[in-house]
Amino acid sequence: MSSVSRLGLAVKSIDQTAAELLSEWGVGLFLVSSSDVDARSGDLLRCCVFMITSDSPEHWMKQVHEIVEQGGKHCCLSTSWECLVTNSARLSEYLNVLGNILPLDGVLSLALPLTDDSACWELWKRIATSDIKVMLYINSPVEDSTVRSWSMEPIAGIVIDERSFVSVDEIHVLRPEIKSMITEIVRKSNSSIFVNASSGAPSYLGYLEWLLVRGEIKYEPVHLIDPLQPLRDDLDLNIYEVFEKDRTKYHMYKEAIAASLRDMKEKHIKVLIIGPGRGPLVDIVIDEVQQKGLSATLNAVEKNPKCIPLLEDKNKHKWHFKVNILHDDARKLKHHHYDLIISELLGSFGCNELAPEILMPFQHSKSTVFIPQSFENFIRPIFFPEFTKLDATSLERPYLAMPTSYDVMGEYEKVWKYNFPGNNESVRRKEISFSPPVFGKINAFEGCFVANLYQDISIGMLSSLEEGYCNSWYPYLLPVEEDNVAENSLVSFSIERCMADDLAVWYTWEYKKRKYNSNGQYSINLVPLEKVNN
Structure with a gap:
């Protein structure tokens, strides 16, 4: 198969036609009755999902044992709704x-209708493990809301x-509404697609x-990203x-700069631009x-040596030497x-790229105008499917990600x-309570910010x-152990911003009496000034 998702076929038994489809079409998977488990070759067994259709839990056990003894690995329990409710x-x-x-x-699945x-x-939420x-x-x-919810499940x-197909010029194509649903589910879950066709x-x-x-139907994986540390690293x-x-x-920066300059009483002003990068804020000023x-x-102070040649070239050819380019850490000025x-x-959580520590030394004059004048961070609980794959060690650090699907x-x-x-103290702590609007799960807290x-x-x-809504920041995610929560229950969470000897800053968060990153295993490097540009 050239595609990420695999195609499957629902069949009553692995007959010659099914075997030809396996070899000629690369079908990949067959959804078959568990009664057809015997006399299968090893290759075919690995391609089979065995359906268990009994309403008897004792029979489920017996059939799973038989399937495993023959070498099968994927069992799907397909039982009546009455049986599910009763049990x-x-x-x-x-x-x-x-x-x-x-x-x-092995894989165990439960057949349910998308409804x-x-x-x-x-x-499903009561029994899902x-x-x-x-x-x-x-x-x-x-x-659409139903599709979004189910697409986040395993x-x-x-x-x-x-019946999900229509004939167009003698070609079977999916009905548009069904195609849209499948596209959304596969995009988020990388599901296999089985066709149940009589002929x-x-x-x-x-x-x-x-x-x-x-690529009209394709999986779009979510990538977990290490938050940037521009004070420590020289960004490309x-x-x-x-x-x-x-x-x-x-x-919005242009609007803010224009408004601040209109309010200036002096005819000659001194302006400092911290971290100009490639110079867009300098252009605006x-x-x-x-x-x-x-x-x-x-004055424009930039610590990243990769930016300095570009800034100096702009200063010569575009800004006509109107800017003093300073290659230094702003904290040394x-x-x-x-x-x-x-x-x-x-940063995505406001203070996670050390804006407070960089700006604090410049607060000696009460008449100085800062842009931004303030910023505030926010947090909320979510269920993020990608975090179900993390091991215990990987829960001890923050991530950036643009989730394609998650439960708020x-x-x-x-x-x-x-x-x-x-x-602006560096060290801070906050205890917060939330009330989940629905029964569900929590495995992360999503942080963001607003800056005035x-x-x-x-x-x-x-x-x-x-x-002022901006799309250049990804949410700041703090993972926690997965937890089931009831509708309108009280959920408690605490977060602390810590610092050690002016060397590093880190966040510690606590949920369900477990502390994460408590010793700063993952920290944001402050870079001691004596090591800057030495």
């Missing part, structure tokens, strides 16, 4: 026993029958293979280029100073008075705020911002 109290126990019968690389009926979803997956049967369109496969299997499979090869220029594509951010007929002393200090040191399990709550100028640039001009990551 719901002990269903998790039964499923755990069945899972323990299978080999370590808007909340009873099906609630039953890390050891069981769901086999979704799609027969008719459902609400899906073993999607089963569609010939004409090559036609259905050929069409689906065409969609997969063209292409990273700055990506940041600069956020038009909203620079438009020079333009606004000229438009308002002001004279200005412009002598604390002269500045009328305006502009920076874009904000509480509203954003404020954490802490920094004002410039202001009393000047007066009422703000930027940030909250989608509720009428203006």
Whole structure:
């Protein structure tokens, strides 16, 4: 198969036709009755998902044992709704026993219909464990919210029958609404797709293979990213280029700079730009100073040696030597008075790229205007499927990611705020309570920020911002052990910002009496000044 997702075929038995489909079409998987387990070759057994259709838990055990003895590895429990409801109290126990019968690389799944009926979803949430997956049967369109919810679950496969197709010019194609549903589920879960067709299997499979090869249906993995540490690391220029594509951010900075300059009483002003990168903020300052007929002393301090040649070239050919380019760590500058200090040191959690520590030394003058004037971070509980793959050690650190799907399990709550100028302690602690709106799971807390640039001009990551919503930051994610929570229950969480001997900053967070990153195993390096540019 050339595609990530595998195609499967639901068949009554592995006959000659099925074997030909395996070799000629690369079908990859067969959904077969458990009664057909005997006399299968090893290669075919590895391609089979065995359906167990009995309503008797004792029979489930017997059939799983038989399947495993023959070398099978994937069992799918397909039982009546009445049986599921009747046995719901002990269903998790039964499923755990069945899972323990299978080999370590075995798979146990439960067949359920994709439906808007909340009873099906609630039953699944009560019994779902890390050891069981769901086999979704799609027969008719459902609400987008239903698709989003199920796509975050561990899906073993999607089963569609010939009713999901229509004939167009003698070619079987998926109905648009069904195709949209499958596209969304595969995009987030990388599910296998099974076709249940009484005849004409090559036609259905050929069409689906065409969609997969063209990328119309494809899995889009979520990548966990190590948060940037620009004070420690010298970022590549292409990273700055990506940041600069956020038009909203620079438009709002332009508005804030223009407003601050209008309020300046002095005709000659001193401006400091901290961390100019490739120079977009310098461009804005020079333009606004000229438009308002002001004279200005412009200093731009940049620690990254990769940016200095570009800044010096711009200063020569574009800015006409109007800017003093300083290759240094801003913390080493002598604390002269500045009328305006502009920076874009904000990380995804506001303070996680050490903006407070860099800006604190410049607060000696109460008349200095800072852009941003303040920033505040927020956090909320979520269920993020990618974190189910993390081991215990990997839970002890933060990540950046742009989740394609996640469950929001509480509203954003404020954490802490920094004002410039202001009393900005590095070490802080906050205890927060949340109330999950629905029954579900929590395995992460998602952080973001809002920054007030000047007066009422703000930027940030909250989608509720009428203006100033920016897309150049990814959410800041703090993983925790997976936890089931009840609707409208009280969820307690605490977070602390720690510092050790002015060498490092880190976050410690606590949930369900477990502390994470308590000793700063993952920390943000402050880089001692005696080591800067030495």
